[in-house]
Amino acid sequence: MSEQTLTLPRDGGHQIAVRRRAGAGPGVLFLGGFLSDMTRTKATRLDAWAAATGRAFTRFDYFAHGASTGDWEDARISRWRDDSLTVLDEATEGPQILVGSSMGGWMALLAAMARPDRVKALVLIAPAADFTEALMWETFPLHVREAIETEGKWMAPSAYGPPYAITKRLVEDGRAWSILNAPIPVTCPVRILQGYADPDVPWTHAVRTMEALESADVTLHLSKSGDHSLSSAADLARLVEAIEAAG
Secondary structure, eight states, X not given: OOEXXXXXXXXXXXXXXXXXXXXXXEEEEEEOOTTOOTTSHHHHHHHHHHHHHTEEEEEEOOTTSTTSOOOXXXXXXXXXXXXXXXXXXXXXXXXXXXXXXXXXXXXXHHHHHHOTTTEEEEEEESOOTTHIIIIIGGGSOHXXXXXXXXXXXXXXXXXXXXXXEEEHHHHHHHHTTOOTTSOBOOOSOEEEEXXXXXXXXXXXXXXXXXXXXXXXXXXXXXXXXXXXXXXXXXXXXXXXXXXXXXX
């Protein structure tokens, strides 16, 4: 099936950019990472797999990411969660396997909590649940915290591109969606793929996520040489295998 490009209207005149490929179910919905977009390696590899196997596949860009609209400094976890639910509700049909990469793992978990009847399984790649607090705020030195508190933002250096703003509103809003300090009410099968050498999301964070999940059907694959992206040929093959095994 050919891929369809569409835009979904959002509040304030904004739009979510979506690419959707019709096919057999259960469908696969890819949720990308922080500062990533739907043209990156994992998303395009899964689209190629879906095209070759006749599987339904959907990918999209969050607010202020990729081809979607929005000012980065207005971005919040609430908004990205709502984007994920909008795409799930309006651009997919039937049961879905949610594939969440890094921040997308947090979004996938929040979506599964909000729409348990639509989610058949989760495949999470270096899931960064609660990252604004656990992986950012709690690790920031005092001068960075002070800049965020007094100036409203701090420009963070990036190994992947130019510096980007970490805003006070992003950190504060993230706290409202924290899920790791209590049992996570997700009972579907969950497959977690994690790199031991990940510098951004430590493997211990994946273990913490696994322990918090209420589902008894959870597995964690830890790759000793794996980095954060998990985009090597072997990593991508393992990702496809996990999706196929889930449905």
